[in-house]
Amino acid sequence: MNIAFAEIQETIRMVQMESLDIRTVTMGISLKDCIDPDFEKMNERVYNKITTYAGELRSVAEQVEKEYGIPIINKRISITPVAELLGHATKDEAVELAKTLDRAAQFLGVDFIGGFSALVHKGITKGDQTLLDALPEALSVTERVCASVSVATTRTGINMDAVQLMGKIIKESSERTKDANGIACAKLVVFCNPVEDNPFMAGAFHGTGEGEAVINVGVSGPGVVLNALKRHKDADFGEISEVIKKTVFKITRAGEMIGRVVADRLNLPFGIMDLSLAPTNALNDSVAEILEEMGLERVGTHGTIAALALMNDAVKKGGAMASSYVGGLSGAFIPVSEDNGMIKGIEDNSLSLSKLEAMTCVCSVGLDMIALTGDVSPATLSGLISDEMAIGMINKKTTAVRVIPVPGKQEGDMVEFGGLLGRAPVMGVNPFSSEKFIQRGGRIPAPLQSLIN
Amino acid sequence: MKQKRAVVSVVGKDQVGIIAKVTTALADNHMNVLDISQTILQDFFTMMMLVDVSEAKDLDKLHHDFDEVSKELGLKINIQLEDIFQTMHRI
Structure with missing residues (x-):
C-alpha cells in the first residue's frame, strides 16, 4: 500500500472529528x-x-x-x-x-x-x-x-x-x-467588489463573464485548522502560518478533487475552488476559536486583527498552491450567528460592532449575519453599509453587509435563526443619526489608485 | 480490466472475528482484498485494507452490510475511494 497508515488516519480524523466538509457544490x-x-x-x-x-x-x-x-x-x-x-x-x-x-x-x-x-x-x-x-x-x-x-x-x-x-x-x-x-x-x-464565481450564499450569482453552466466548489474546515494549531502550542507566527498553509493545502486538494469528479459526472466544466474557512455552530468549528488558540483570551481583544490577517493570508497561500483555479471569496468568513466563538465574544463584551467592522479590513468578506436592534433606522443601516463599502473600495477587496434588524428585540437579546444560520446576540448601533449624510444622494467617486498611503 | 481501488478502515476494540466479518461483507459484495495492514494501538484494533471495487455494483448495500458489522462488534468502518488520499497527501 503506497499510502501510509498515518495519512489515512489523518484524513479520517479530519472528516469525522474535525468537521472537514465540502460546504457546497x-x-x-x-x-x-x-x-x-x-x-x-x-x-x-x-x-x-x-x-x-x-x-x-x-x-x-x-x-x-x-x-x-x-x-x-x-x-x-x-x-x-x-x-x-x-x-x-x-x-x-x-x-x-x-x-x-x-x-x-x-x-x-x-x-x-x-x-x-x-x-x-x-x-x-x-x-x-x-x-x-x-x-x-x-x-x-x-x-x-x-x-x-x-x-x-x-x-x-x-x-x-x-x-x-x-x-x-x-x-x-x-x-x-x-x-x-x-x-x-x-x-x-x-x-x-462582488465576485462572479462565488459559490457561497447568500452572495452567489452567475456573473456575466461566466459560461453557460459551471460547477464551483466551496470547502470549509475551521475545525481542521483549529486542531492543527492545538498540536503546535508553542509555535511562533512563522510556524503558525506554515501549519495553516499545510492544513489548508490538504483540505483544498480534497475539495478540488470532489469538485472535479462532480463536474465530470455532470458533464460540465469545473469553475473554481473557493477555500473559505466558514464556521458552523458545531463544536470547535469556529474561526474565532482559531484566533483565540493563537493566544487571545477572547476574540475582539487587542491583537484580533493581526491574528485574523495572518490566518486569512495563510489560508489563501495554502489554497492557491493546492488548486489550479482558486476563486470566489477564498479566505475566512466571520459570520457572527454561525460562529460560537464570535457569539461568546459579544456576550462577554469583548467583541463590538466597531471591532467587527475593523476585522473586515483583513478578512475575506464583511459584516455578516449580525443581528441589530429592531428600532434601527433605514438611514443608520445605509450609513453602516456606506462605511463597509468604503472599506472595500479603498482596500480593493470584496466587502459585504448582511445584517438583520430584528423587530422588537433589544441589545443583548438572543435570537435563533435556525439551521446553518445559527443564533446571534442582538447588537446596538450608534444612537446618533446619519440621516442628512444619506439623504445627499449621488455617487462617491472612485478612489485614486496611486499616491497610496 | 482497470482496477478501481478503495481504502477500508476499521477501528475498534480488539476481539475475535473482526477480520472474518469485515472480509465476509466485502466478499458478499464482490470486492477483492488487495492488501491488509493491521495493528493494535493501546488495545484498539486498527486495520486498513486496500480493496478492488471495480466489480462492486451496489455501494448502498455494502454500506448497509458494514453498518451491521460495526453495530454488532462496536467498530467504526469507513470506505473511501483511494484517490482522495492520493490527492490530499501526494503531490
Whole structure:
C-alpha cells in the first residue's frame, strides 16, 4: 500500500472529528437565453432550464459524497443576476419569478438558489429598479432564494443612491418577516467588489463573464485548522502560518478533487475552488476559536486583527498552491450567528460592532449575519453599509453587509435563526443619526489608485 | 480490466472475528482484498485494507452490510475511494 497508515488516519480524523466538509457544490447556470418580453414565457423557460440543467446535481453530489466519504453539506444553484431578465417586467412579475426560483430549488432538493441580484454600483436600470422594488416581498414569500446587490466597486466608487435604497429595503424585509426574527435579511447581501464565481450564499450569482453552466466548489474546515494549531502550542507566527498553509493545502486538494469528479459526472466544466474557512455552530468549528488558540483570551481583544490577517493570508497561500483555479471569496468568513466563538465574544463584551467592522479590513468578506436592534433606522443601516463599502473600495477587496434588524428585540437579546444560520446576540448601533449624510444622494467617486498611503 | 481501488478502515476494540466479518461483507459484495495492514494501538484494533471495487455494483448495500458489522462488534468502518488520499497527501 503506497499510502501510509498515518495519512489515512489523518484524513479520517479530519472528516469525522474535525468537521472537514465540502460546504457546497454550486452549479452556476446562465439564464440569458430565457429572456423574453412575455413574462409568462420567460417564467416557464427559467423553471425548465434550471430544472433540466441541475436535474442530476443532487443525486450526483450524494453519490460522490458516499464514494469518497467526504460530506457535501449543501447543493446550491447560482444564476444570472435576475435584474438582467426584468427589463420589461413589473414588480409583481419579479416577485412571481422569485417564487418560480423557489419552486425550482424545492423540486430539485437544492438548499439555496442565489442570483436574485442586481449590479447597480454605477447606476440603476429599469430591470434593476424592478428587482430592488420587489426585494422585500420576494425575500419574505420565498424560502431558498438568495439575493445580492452590488452598490460599489473600486473602479466606479459607491452609488450612494443605491446605498440609501438598501437601508430601506433591509428595514422593510425585516418588518415583513417580523414573526421569524427578520429572517428575510439573512438572505440579502449588499456588496462592494462582488465576485462572479462565488459559490457561497447568500452572495452567489452567475456573473456575466461566466459560461453557460459551471460547477464551483466551496470547502470549509475551521475545525481542521483549529486542531492543527492545538498540536503546535508553542509555535511562533512563522510556524503558525506554515501549519495553516499545510492544513489548508490538504483540505483544498480534497475539495478540488470532489469538485472535479462532480463536474465530470455532470458533464460540465469545473469553475473554481473557493477555500473559505466558514464556521458552523458545531463544536470547535469556529474561526474565532482559531484566533483565540493563537493566544487571545477572547476574540475582539487587542491583537484580533493581526491574528485574523495572518490566518486569512495563510489560508489563501495554502489554497492557491493546492488548486489550479482558486476563486470566489477564498479566505475566512466571520459570520457572527454561525460562529460560537464570535457569539461568546459579544456576550462577554469583548467583541463590538466597531471591532467587527475593523476585522473586515483583513478578512475575506464583511459584516455578516449580525443581528441589530429592531428600532434601527433605514438611514443608520445605509450609513453602516456606506462605511463597509468604503472599506472595500479603498482596500480593493470584496466587502459585504448582511445584517438583520430584528423587530422588537433589544441589545443583548438572543435570537435563533435556525439551521446553518445559527443564533446571534442582538447588537446596538450608534444612537446618533446619519440621516442628512444619506439623504445627499449621488455617487462617491472612485478612489485614486496611486499616491497610496 | 482497470482496477478501481478503495481504502477500508476499521477501528475498534480488539476481539475475535473482526477480520472474518469485515472480509465476509466485502466478499458478499464482490470486492477483492488487495492488501491488509493491521495493528493494535493501546488495545484498539486498527486495520486498513486496500480493496478492488471495480466489480462492486451496489455501494448502498455494502454500506448497509458494514453498518451491521460495526453495530454488532462496536467498530467504526469507513470506505473511501483511494484517490482522495492520493490527492490530499501526494503531490
